[in-house]
Amino acid sequence: MTKAELGEKLFSDKNLSFNRSQSCATCHDPERGFIDARRNDASDGDRASPASLGDNGTSIGDRNAPTAAYMAFSKDFAKGTRERSPSQQTSGVGEYSGYLGGQFWDGRAKDLAAQAGGPPTNPDEMGMPDKASVVARIQENEGYITSFKALYGETIFDDSDAAYDAIADAIGEFESKNADVFYPFDSKYDQSLTGDYIYDPASPAALGKTLFFSSDFTCGACHLLRDNLKDRGEIFTSFEYHNIGVPENTDLRAVNGVAEDFVDLGLALNPAIPDSEKTENEGKFKVPTMRNVAVTAPYMHNGVFDTLEAVLAFYEHAKIRARQQNNPQLANTTLNPETNQAFRAAEVDRNIEHELLGGNDLNLTPERIKAFECFLMTLTDKRYESLLDAQKVTECGI
Incomplete structure (x- = not known):
């Protein structure tokens, strides 16, 4: 056995x-894109809960349980810079400087093994009292x-901490070494890149693909890692x-008992962030992969949106909100299609990436939102295509 x-x-x-x-598989179900598809008291109707x-x-x-798929490619958590390639520098967005990689929404686990070691002793998750x-x-x-x-030595159980680390290490090895399971591409x-699938040029999906890689939108700045399309x-x-x-x-908070005055500061809560840098990192969360995004709702770190339509409409709202920084008279009438009401204010209104969000040169019209959603559906692994909405x-x- 390996x-x-x-x-x-x-x-x-x-x-x-x-x-x-x-x-682990309860909250990262291999049959559902490695998310928690269960319902609980925080669920909206028959939809999965925003939190586990x-x-x-x-x-x-x-927080929403993020997918474990493709997370083997997230490097160890560290501070650094990322020089975006020309294809990612849409609308003038340049180099990124800040924290990168790690696991969890706030990067508090430096790698897969560290992430695997977290839930068993978390009282609100798997609930074991200690490592021993x-x-x-x-x-x-x-x-x-x-x-x-056989794998870690005859004396591995002589030290509970070492044995616990071995448990986490083995789970991390499973997640990083099994391409067919976690990252089949x-x-x-992917098939279109090898000629095994061809987008219908007249389809909404083809339009969405064109828009995604267009310099008219800043998608690539955060959602492209490679420099070759x-x-x-x-x-x-x-x-x-x-x-x-x-x-x-607010719907989740009304159910889970979190204090009304609690604010999720994201990256600033990561203990690895120096006190001198916490303020500037408040409200920041790791950019999630868009692979399998069409079958891994709900969305955002707190599961606040149930549909991709709402997520995309939110980006149009965020663009206008960004431009209001220089033009307060600019009206922001974008509605959340899930509530047919205006989007609520940001939970953390500091450090919002207005320059990045305001760089989208084209409006996200209903037609373009539909096209984007269609393209994102084509990022679904073959094993999960049956989970897509057939209509x-x-x-x-x-």
Whole structure:
């Protein structure tokens, strides 16, 4: 058995939670794009909840469980610069300087292994009291004991911390070494790069593809990692951190018991951020991948939007909001299509990337929003295409 094979077993093992009811796969379901597709009291109708229910059956988190797919490409969390290629410098957007990579929305886990080590001892997630308790659960299984000793040494269980790190390491190996499971690169978009799929030139999806890569929009600044538009290795995220002015999810907060005056400061809550830099990083969250985005709702770090239509309309709202900085008289009449009301104010109104958001030169009309959504549907891995809305697939010409 390899470390990755051991990690696969651990990933789905509910015995690693206090009530033996929850595993990594519960909140990162391999059959649903590695998100938590369950419903709970915070769900909107029959939609998945914006935050996950814990092993205790009562705790509901305050952030949306991000997909684990394609996260093997997120480098270790660190501060640095990213020189955007010409194809990513749309509307004059230049070099990025700040924090990059890591795992979780705020990058507090430097890599996949560190991320895997977080949930088991989180009281609101898998609920184990400490690392030693998790290791004790491992030792209930003779097969695990044999495998851990073979892979990590005969004395691995002499030190609970070392054994716990080995558990996390094995899960990290599973996530990073299994391309067919976590990063197959076999969507229709990928197939189009090899000639195995051709976008219908008259389809909304083809228009959306053209718009996405156009210099009229700033999509590529944050959602392109590679510098070659024909690269099958494109992840559709830069792993940068930005504040785009996402509103508070008041519906979620009304259910999960989070204090009314709590403000999610995102990256500024990461303990690795020096005190001297916390203020300038308030409200920033890691840019998510757009791969499988059409089947991994809800959206944003707090799951505040249920549909891609709402997300795209929000970007039109954000563009106008950005331009109001220089023209306060400019009216912002963009409505949230989910509520038919104006978008609420940003939860963190500091550090909003107005220059970036205001750089979209074309308006996101209903036709263009539809086209963008259609293109994003073509970023769906082949195994998840059955989860796409069949009517939209037909309408999009894909």
